[in-house]
Amino acid sequence: MCLAIPAEVTKLLSDEMAIVSIDGVSKEISVALIENLAVGDYVIIHVGYALTKIDPEEARRTLELLRELSVEGQGVAP
C-alpha cells in the first residue's frame, strides 16, 4: 500500500500532469503536489502521484557514507 518507486520525469503536461519513465516504461502521473519540477528530475511516485523530488546531491552523499560505513566493517574479524 505504501510502496512507492523512483521515476524520471520525461515530459511535463498540462493540468499538473507529467510523463515519467520507470526503467524505460512510461507512465502518466499527477504532479499536483510538487513545486518547480523540471524534465530530468527524479521523483518518488505513489498511487499515481509524485510525492517528492529526489535530491541528487543528498543521494550521492548517502551512497558515499554507506561505502565508508561498510569499509569500517571490513577491517573487523567476522
Place this chain on the structure above:
Amino acid sequence: MKYADEYRDKEIALGLAKTIRAETHLERPYRFMEFCGGHTHAISRYGLEDMLPNNLRMIHGPGCPVCVLPAGRIDMAIRLAERSEIILCVYGDLMRVPGSQGASLLKAKARGADIRMVYSTIDAIRIAEENPEREVVFFAIGFETTTPPTAVMIRLAEKKRLSNFSVFCNHVLTPPAMQNILESPDIRSIGRVEIDGFVGPAHVSTIIGTAPYEFFAEEFGKPVVISGFEPLDMMQAILMLVRQVNENRHEVENQYSRAVTRDGNLRAKEEVSDIFELRDQFEWRGLGQVPYSGLKLKRAYAKYDAEVRFGMNELRVDDNPACECGAILRGVKKPVDCKLFGTVCTPETPMGSCMVSSEGACAAHWTYGRFRDHQQRRAS
C-alpha cells in the same frame, strides 16, 4: 532503476552488517520497531534479519494501512457497494481484506456489486465523469502518503463541478498510532513489547517531514531514525540506531535525506489541512480506538463525504478471536505464534488483514520467511 539499485549492493550490505556486529554490545538487547509495512517487506524480502547479530531484533509494527483497517469499515463499504446506484472505487489491496464472517469486497463484487479497482484517485474521477447517472464513491485509505492524493482529487471534483462523486474517508495518521503502541491502556491485557528505538516511516515522512517524530525522541526517550526502503538504507538506519543506543542518545535522525526534509512537503500538507480535519477517535484493527488518529472531511466539503451523503452508520465487528493480528501489529507476537498461520490463513485465504497486504507481517513472513524457519528447525 536509478536511485534504487545503487542501494541494494550486496558487498556494501555485508560490510555494513560487519560494522553493526562490531558495534553492538553482546551483553545487551537491541529491539527496534519498524513502523512501516514497507520496511517489514524489505526486511523479509532481502533477508536482512539473517545479517544482523542475534541480540538485535527487529519488531514489525502496525504500519500498513490495509492491516489496520477494522473489519467494520469493510462491512460499511460492502453495504454501500450493494446499493444499485453506487459504483465503489477501491485500491486493489483492499479487495480481499476480511470483513465480518468472511465477507470481502471481492465476494461482494462476485455477487454483483459494482466495485472497481483503481490505481489512482485520478481513475476514480474519470469513472465519475463517465457515469454521470451513477454515484461514484472512492474508498479512501492510507497514511499521510495517500491522503494528499485524496485531497487533490476532492479539489479536482470541485473544479469539475462533479455532483455524483464522494469519498468514504479512512485516512489515518502515524504519530498517534506510534504513541498508542507506547502507552495504550490495553497494554496490560495484550502485553507490552520493549522497544529501544524506531525505524521511522520513509514515504510518510516525505510528506510530514521528520519534525513530528521529535516528540517521541523527547517525550519517550526513544531514538527515531527515518529510513528509506532499500536494503542498504535499512542497514544504515539500524547502525544509526545502534549508535544512538550505545551513546545513550535519543534523537530524530534522517537516513533518507535524499527524499525527506525536516518540514516535509509543504504543498501537500496544505492541501490536506484545507480539506480534512481530525476525528475525535478512529478504530484501528488491533489497536482499538485511537484518539485523534483519523481524518474526516471538513464540514465545508460535506457533500463529498460519503458517510454524510449516504447516512452511513458506524459498524463495529469483533475480529476473528483466533487471529492474532492485534498482538502482531504491536510487535508482541510473531506470525508463527498464531495457530492459524499457514494452515487456515494464507494469502489466498486470509483470516486477518496482516495476511492480505504484501506489507503485512504475516504475508511478508509467509512469502519470504517461512523457509528460513524451516531451515533453522532443520539446523537445530
